[in-house]
């Protein structure tokens with residue numbers, strides 16, 4: 001039995017939760033609040049001090065990208081070809097790196113200041129704008145519609161989809177769905193991923209934060225030139 005432990009939010013764990021579901025194995029989704037996290041840390045249950053972790057029959061694994069590769073392999077979606085697998089990993093790392101821009105804004109106490117700092121990142125030429133343009137280019141240059149031009153979905157697609165769209169759920173002050181109007185290719189990728197049967201089935205529920213992963217979630221924000 002595999003058990004993933006994280007906060008309730010998608011954050012660093014959503015991609016691995018989805019892969020565990022795809023694997024068809026029995027798995028448990030354990031969620032903790034800040035007190036629960038602190039307790040685990042004090043009790044020495046977090047080898048590197050962070051969540052998520054996954055408890056496996058053989059021991060604990062930490063670091064979200066390690067979890068993603070492991071659960072992606074359990075799901076049987078890792079490319080067999082080594083070069084392709086490395087290209088998938090390359091995208092996973094690049095997408096992960098975008099968090100570096102965003103995370104410092106969590107420490108800004110003043111709400112207006114926090115919103116302003118995030119707005120700058122999403123303005124033309126800002127770090128998140130460039131990141132979203134970069135995924136858009138990857139989508140446009142793909143020969144198959146999947147980010148690493150593979151025949152089927154890989155962990156790069158899951159990471160690209162979830163890490164990108166989770167930002168717009170309303171969970172992060174100042175980051176609003178309207179910001180997506182500038183990225184039609186990204187919205188096309190959203191349509192592909194959210195309508196994939198595996199993704200569609202997983203989000204066939206009424207979770208309030210995870211509306212961003214459902215088909216049609218951003219239909220209101222598709223620009224008219226794009227229809």
Ligand SMILES: N[C@@H](CCC(=O)N[C@@H](CS)C(=O)NCC(=O)O)C(=O)O
Nearest residue numbers: 011012049050051052062063064065
């Ligand atoms: N590099 C870690 C980072 C994980 C991380 O930052 N987790 C946050 C929750 S989103 C955490 O545990 N924060 C507790 C803290 O910063 O004290 C990973 O990718 O798993």
